Amino acid sequence: MSRKSTVSSILRSAGMPAVALISMAFFGYYAVLGPNGAMAHPEVKQQLEARQAEYQRLDKQRADLKNRVDLLDPEGADPDLVEELARKKLNVARPDEVIVPLK
Structure with missing residues (x-):
């Protein structure tokens, strides 16, 4: 016992x-x-840099789209942009323009 x-x-x-x-x-x-451990630091750093580059690209694209939206404001639309969009949608060209087909 x-x-x-x-x-x-x-x-x-x-x-x-x-x-x-x-x-x-x-x-x-x-x-x-582990997946977020000390040995994974270089991989995480590389992923962070890739995501930051993608973020900058998307931020620039967002700024460009915001600019186009601001130019199409119904109160005072930019005449050049309105003409460009209308001609693109209606597939219309002026007589003095040359159209180069892209393949």
Whole structure:
């Protein structure tokens, strides 16, 4: 009986430190080798640069579209833009213009 109680007391006293070591090893592994860990830093940095370049491209495109929308304001539309859009939609050309077909 005393042998069983010594084994159970050893397991009880070693249980909490074992759980703590296992959890520290688990979180340490993911801190170093996980998808957002220290070893993944160059890849994350490269993805960030790619996303920033895409954001700048989309921001420029948004600014261009906003400018076109502002030029088409019903209160004071830009006559050149209105003419360009109408001619493009109606497929109309002036007599003095040369049309170059693109393949």
